[in-house]
Amino acid sequence: MASFSNVSKFCLLALTALTTVLSASGAGKHTDVTYKDITFIVISQPNTYHANRAQLLKEDFEKQVKQLNLKGDDRPALYLLHETEGLPELGAWTLFPVFSVFSNVFPSTPWVFFCEEETRIKLPKLLNVLKSFDSSKDVFLGRGLHDSHISIIHHFYGFEDPEAFAFPDLRAGFLISRPLVNRLAEMMIDLSAADLNSVDFNIDPKHEFARYLSEKLATNLTELTEFCVLDSEDCATYDNLRFPQCGAAIPDDDLSIAVKTCGKFHADRVPVVKKTWDRESRNIEYFSDVDDPSIPTITLGIPNTERGHCGKTMAIIRRAAERKEFAGKKWLLIADDDTIISLHRLRLMLACYDASEQIALGERYGYMSARGYGYDYITGGGGMLFSWPLLERLAKECSCPSDDAPDDMILGMCLKRIDVTITHSPYIHQARKEDYSEDFVKHRTHVSFHKHWDCDPLETYKFLQTDVPSQHDEL
Numbered sequence: 001m002a003s004f005s006n007v008s009k010f011c012l013l014a015l016t017a018l019t020t021v022l023s024a025s026g027a028g029k030h031t032d033v034t035y036k037d038i039t040f041i042v043i044s045q046p047n048t049y050h051a052n053r054a055q056l057l058k059e060d061f062e063k064q065v066k067q068l069n070l071k072g073d074d075r076p077a078l079y080l081l082h083e084t085e086g087l088p089e090l091g092a093w094t095l096f097p098v099f100s101v102f103s104n105v106f107p108s109t110p111w112v113f114f115c116e117e118e119t120r121i122k123l124p125k126l127l128n129v130l131k132s133f134d135s136s137k138d139v140f141l142g143r144g145l146h147d148s149h150i151s152i153i154h155h156f157y158g159f160e161d162p163e164a165f166a167f168p169d170l171r172a173g174f175l176i177s178r179p180l181v182n183r184l185a186e187m188m189i190d191l192s193a194a195d196l197n198s199v200d201f202n203i204d205p206k207h208e209f210a211r212y213l214s215e216k217l218a219t220n221l222t223e224l225t226e227f228c229v230l231d232s233e234d235c236a237t238y239d240n241l242r243f244p245q246c247g248a249a250i251p252d253d254d255l256s257i258a259v260k261t262c263g264k265f266h267a268d269r270v271p272v273v274k275k276t277w278d279r280e281s282r283n284i285e286y287f288s289d290v291d292d293p294s295i296p297t298i299t300l301g302i303p304n305t306e307r308g309h310c311g312k313t314m315a316i317i318r319r320a321a322e323r324k325e326f327a328g329k330k331w332l333l334i335a336d337d338d339t340i341i342s343l344h345r346l347r348l349m350l351a352c353y354d355a356s357e358q359i360a361l362g363e364r365y366g367y368m369s370a371r372g373y374g375y376d377y378i379t380g381g382g383g384m385l386f387s388w389p390l391l392e393r394l395a396k397e398c399s400c401p402s403d404d405a406p407d408d409m410i411l412g413m414c415l416k417r418i419d420v421t422i423t424h425s426p427y428i429h430q431a432r433k434e435d436y437s438e439d440f441v442k443h444r445t446h447v448s449f450h451k452h453w454d455c456d457p458l459e460t461y462k463f464l465q466t467d468v469p470s471q472h473d474e475l
Helices: 002-025 048-067 096-100 123-130 178-187 205-217 269-275 310-322 343-350 388-397 407-417 438-442 457-464
Strands: 038-043 077-080 111-116 119-121 140-142 174-177 237-239 255-260 284-288 297-299 331-336 339-341 360-362 364-367 375-378 384-387 448-450
Touching: 038 048, 038 123, 048 077, 048 119, 048 123, 096 178, 111 119, 111 178, 174 178, 178 205, 255 310, 255 343, 269 457, 284 310, 310 331, 310 388, 310 407, 331 339, 331 388, 339 457, 360 375, 364 407, 375 407, 384 388, 388 407, 448 457
Parallel strands: 038 077, 038 111, 255 284, 255 331, 284 297
Antiparallel strands: 111 174, 119 237, 140 174, 331 384, 339 448, 360 384, 364 375
């Protein structure tokens, strides 16, 4: 009897603890919720290709609204950020500036759903999910990602146990309740004075946003299996696209490639490039401070610098813009000697973009962008891509304060000054494959990673060559 009593007592304590957790998140009780109670916000981009992809999401959304016979005030509202008026000019992709004007731009609904352009939403199933949560409480719902170790892209957060922290997979979207929206809006009224010191550098907005909710508002992500990447019958949301499929890859001769290197890396980094992605193109040039005919290298009269390489990068851009042999080229890729990239996948991806437009393409980072007054920039390690019309403009209108200034950030400031919005690619990566959540890496086809440190670059390149059949639609 004593043993049974102890077991019963343990079960009762466990049940009480679980009930407390569920109560705090508003889970477990059936609530009245309708479609009009949800505001949908798509983190979209103005580039033609991405705007068209966001429009496909909107059309799928509107088709469901029509099938559900939702009219007038019963309709849920969906917003594409790139075409929504009243937002701050900079940093909406970091989410924080959105809340600084939230009450002036968006309706006051019990729930707000954020997602990417490729997210697909099953409205009836999402509504059914929300019936189990109380929108009057602080609630943060989504598909959780976890770091297996501390990562540079997440500011080395969670030193003791990084895997314990969950952040939302934006491909599946996430939901926050009205009290959280209101509290964030109050804290972001004056972005310049907001307590955003932990996100002065904006790298991975989904992680930075989740960290802010955890640290400042004591609200952690509630992970739900109904938020998915791969679609299944039980999914309320899913990711519609593993990798773009816009027809044949662009020709090799449309893409000029510049590899930045220096004498001290000729013997270790350059051979890795030669063994891997150098073999995918006949249009690769190596730019160094040292002449080496065995590679061969091109010297531009710019000395090597230990930190930023603005002088070298701008010299590469000007050379490409001025020399006749580059006539007819459509894209310039500037990569590091420790960039690991699949040029075949890159050329497939570039088929989606109109090279006659002024396009700066790569992995977007931000400096003070969350505060609304900094600038975005393409982080250089995964590769910086410029369409030729923009390249010619950069050659004329951008300059370096010094040879050792950070090239990617200086170009970001210049792009802001000449009013060119950076186009973010979710397939190009600044860090090592090992620095990203395993679940994030597994469910997407990638173009590039960066760094040889504490990893095998040949294995990373081999990983990039693995073709994974797509289960998603396109066009």
